[in-house]
Amino acid sequence: MEQTYLDMFLQGGIIIIALAILSIISLAIIIERLVNIYRTNARRDNLFTELKSVANSKDEKEKEKILSRIKLSIGKYIARLKPGVSNPNSNKETIEEIVTEVDANLKRRTHVLVFIVQLAPLLGILGTVLGLAEAFLSIGNLGGSEKFQFLSQGIGKALSTTIAGLVIAAYTMIGHYLIKYKNSKSLTTLTKQIEDYVESILVKDEN
Secondary structure, three states: OOOOHHHHHHOOHHHHHHHHHHHHHHHHHHHHHHHHHHHHHHHHHHHHHHHHHHHOOOOHHHHHHHHHHOOOOOHHHHOOOOOOOOOHHHHHHHHHHHHHHHHHHHOOOHHHHHHHHHHHHHHHHHHHHHHHHHHHHHOOOOOHHHHHHHHHHHHHHHHHHHHHHHHHHHHHHHHHHHHHHHHHHHHHHHHHHHHHHHHHHHHHHHO
16 A cells, blocks of 8 residues: 555654654744744834934923833833933943843744754654664564565655654744844844934934
8 A cells, every 4th residue: 555745754653743743832933933023123113103203302201101101121221311422332331231132032932943953853863763673673574575565664654754854954944044034133123223213312402
């Protein structure tokens, strides 16, 4: 009876189950991180739009009101940004603190993806070795034609775990680098937004 790829994967035993769990974890982290980046960027855009709208006014209460209701961790740092006339390094240090904290938040759980990239192929190879050992041990009492048919099916079944491990590692690596790219782009945009905001309060101070 001819085996399909699905049949081979389903016969992979506990190794295939472990790889399936890694696959689910990987997909969940990639999706959650990308959605989090999108939502954080959207909230941050709204924050700086509101802040710039009141930056040139003398209504400090409105600014404090905006900062008090935001749910972003950078709010506590934004409140510390000053025109910087007396201490020009103050804003620079604050911006560095903001970028450092945001970068740490964006990188949450991405170390798990690196772990999966390394573990999945190893599990796949382990499954292949175990499958080959099982196949060779099982053909001892079989005849010639039966032996070759059983061996070929066993090798196909054994290789299925390596295929699965490599596929999981490949898309996890792609997802990890996509997250890194989005993180880098997000931090660049954030730095520009903060610099624009500082420039607007500098203008306000000069006026």
